[in-house]
Amino acid sequence: MTAVVVEGTVDQNVFGGVDSHAGTVHVAVISDNGGHLADAEFTTTAGYAAALAFLNAHGHVIAIGVEGTASYGAGLTRTARSAGLHVVEVNRPDRAERRRIGKSDPIDAYAAARAALSGRASGAPKDDTVAGIRALHNAARSAVKARTAALNQIGHILISAPEAIRAKYGPLKAKDRTDALARLRPAGDAVHTAVLTALKSLARRVRELTAEHEALTKALDAEVTVHNPGLRAVHGVGPDTAAQLLVTAGGNPERMRTEASFAALCGAAPVPASSGRTNRHRLSRGGDRAANAALYRIALVRMSSESRTREYVARQTTAGRTKKEIIRLLKRAIAREVFRCLTTTVTVPGIADLRPLRQAKNITLTAAARHFGVWPATVSTLERGIRRDDTLTHAYRDWLQAA
Known part of the structure; x- marks a missing residue:
């Protein structure tokens, strides 16, 4: 362990910063007015407790900014949170700042501490859920x-x-x-x-x-x-898209303060592009592109297999919107629906009784599908819980009970 120490008082408020690597973490401590107090390097994994003791020795730790909370910094993040310390996720310094002040482990650790102090870094780290x-x-x-x-x-x-x-x-x-x-x-x-x-x-x-x-x-x-059974049951959401959206959310609903912030996180929020007398919006190119791709796949599925979405697409096409504009609108609406599933408990209607009830009445899938004007595969996926359609589920159950 190497350390550079500037004398401070143990009863003051301090902020920590961590630059994490595969085999080491470099920890820096600053005072609540931004003054550099100390920095040291610790070996993972045995050094996590020593790193936290090093931070606590310089005062009351208000927050710790950690680079890579979901990668190299995951171990220290878990240890710090289990000890009751507040950890925030820090993005790497921008290129302009890095060109101006250079790059080293102490520099990056102090930059992480300053980001935690200023509030520039405020995101909750992804947990293990x-x-x-x-x-x-x-x-x-x-x-x-x-x-x-x-x-x-x-x-x-x-x-x-x-x-x-x-x-x-x-x-x-x-x-x-x-x-x-x-x-x-x-x-x-x-x-x-x-x-x-x-x-x-x-x-x-x-x-x-x-x-x-x-x-x-x-x-x-x-x-x-x-x-998250509610998310998986949403029309058009398969295992891959559901997993990607859950990973993007990070298992932390508090990372997404509003549905608008989640849409921005997924790159589905329209970005203002107005100038002078021109008032317009453009597609967002930021955010998590994998989550954006997941929303795109959901939109394509709904455009081809959901009557409500197909009617919406027809109306928007008649109004003169292009396919790209319609998909952007659909992704924004889907992001709103997904946000609700991620942040609240969505009750999924039971379907376990549908198949036994149909079989007890000696009704074939083909007969049921013909009655509702859908393909037999639609009824089959509905019975197995692969497809969610609340309206069709209730109508199907009522029809079976009355048959």
Whole structure:
């Protein structure tokens, strides 16, 4: 541990700042008027308690600004919060300030402390309530990326493969091609054998990654449903989008003071772009782009399968709005609905009685679907809890009871 100390009084109010790394954390202490008191470096994980003792030795700790509360600073953040200390999340200094004053661990730690003192850093750190969801979500997405890379490799190999191989496997699509390549037995001359061996290996990799992704998605679906059943039941919200929105929220509703702030966090809030006599708004390019993409996917699902949204799109199109403008409006409305699910307890209507009731009346899915003018898959997903449609659920239950 190295330290630079400026004498202070133990009864004064102080603020801490932490620059976190994989193996160390650098801690700085400043007084409530911004004066530098001390800084020191501690080794993780054993040094967390020593770091907090170092802070407390210089006075009453009002707040600690930590860089990377969800990454390298997660351990110190947990220790500090369990000790009753107030921790705020600090973004890294902007480039202009870094060019002006330079960069080092002490400089960054003192900058974090000043951010906590000034109130520039006020966000609550993400807690561990969504740590499992975040881990499953990252694993599932990496499986998709690896599978896509393997599929692209198969396509690229077939482009330049010998004519016999290209003619046999080139016309096949998607799963048919993967299954055929995974079953083949490489034979022929050296070139044919090598190419077929590579294709077989990649095809088997695709199948393994597909099974892995399905298993991870199933586990992720169970986690998000238990964590927030109201969000998972929203029309158009699947396991992936629900997980992304929960990760963005960080398991801390207090991070989102209003639904407008959540929309801004997701990059779905319109940004003023007026000048002179021009009064207009533009699309926001800020915020969490992954959350913005989740809202976009929800909007696309609703535009294709929800009657209320399709009617809204038709009205807006008639009014002269472009598709991009309509999607922006939909994302803003969806952000409002998601915010309600994240910050309040939303009761999800029960559906466990629907299938037994239908089967007891000897009614087929096709007959039920024909009665309501929908596809049988719609009724099936409704019974299994995959799709939420409160209006259809109540009407379906009333019809079954009266049948």
